[in-house]
Amino acid sequence: MKWVDYAQPSTLDDALNLLKKHGDKAGLLAGGTDLLVLLRANAKASDVIVDIKSVPELNQIKFDNNSGLTIGASVPCHEIYNDSNVKKYYPGIIDSASIIGGTQIQGRASLGGNLCNSAPSADAVPGMIAMGVTCKIAGSNGHREIPVEEFCLAPRKNVLKSDELLVSLNYPAPKPNTGARYIRFIPRNEMDIAVVGVGVYVELDNNKFKDVRISLASVAPKPIFVKEAGDAVIGKDVNEDSINIVAQKAKEAATPITDMRGTIEFRKHLCEVLTRRALITAIERAKETI
């Protein structure tokens, strides 16, 4: 790793000015669990490391019953899963935040960083897509907000321009009769890259599906939103048949590759099994909320 400079902007404007000046040569540092590894492996070259953890908008969790939950892009996982509002209203977020890396990684790594790293296997992203998260992006030409399913483009590629950064993630306000769940398959119990990951969000109305959103990771060049899987059962009774329809549609939407972590056939099979399991838990959670 060559000589680099270090900057620690304390306002969003200062951070954006640094990005405008250095462009692609600025390495944004939140938890560093991806950035520092990439820099050392010479997989990324930065002239200046911009530590964004002192920018207030990026480093806070805010909750409001009407506007929902806003998680700053650099807030580490442990602060997220220890937050009382997250625990109470968004157990689906904890599913992801508590299994990204090990305990030490969770002390530093952020959900925003997991999204910006834009790995096809990102554990934080399917849950965000399922829950309908929007991304607040700031750049020298102002702010924009996009749905999270439009953020990633390809492995390690996303919509951020060189003068832009992710400010925060906005989770919709909690609603009664809703539940979310993220699960993944890995060959061991912890600390591994998902062979398949599934995020599910469900809203029920008198034992019928009112809204179902399914997202898959590790089965395409980016985490995908499988709209048709959820849409297929809107208005239908919640039962084994309808759950199986969603799982089957998820399996059909997956376009995985065969690699050291799993074959195409195995991954497609996992999409069906994990979607069914995640949906069952999300339904249970929805029934627990009143």
Add this chain to the structure above:
Amino acid sequence: MNAKVHVQTKINGEQVDFLCEPRQSLLECLRDIIGLTGSKEGCNDGNCGACTVLFDGRIVTSCLVLGVEVQGKEITTIEGIASPEGLHPIQEAFLENAALQCGICTPGFIVATKALLDHNPNPSEYQIRFWLANNLCRCTGYDKIVLAVQDAAGRLAASKN
């Protein structure tokens, strides 16, 4: 070539000033600049946990922290675990349960165990294994480490009664 950065921080309860390059990890700063060589370098990419330290009360792998980031923060390393009177009960438990062979991973395990037991004084075996998943040991097979953590939890509970 740019200037080194002056960092002021608290390590194991003492105020420490040091100069480092921005690219240097906290682990490099601890070992090569400050002279605290208890934290070990295993993988240098966050997988093995041998360099685990407490950073404002949370465990982190110090290879994935920059030295410049600890300005104004508090760090506890393995050197800060024992007291002048003797070993910490966690260290005694690791010794007496033979929870180490080559010993390279041990400082990281002990710091991580300290954080676990501070936060959860009576963890289940599953909780211990989950918490310590970011610490790799290639000698012991982990069972003795888990037993040592359970023993340490018992010792700490007994010392409080």
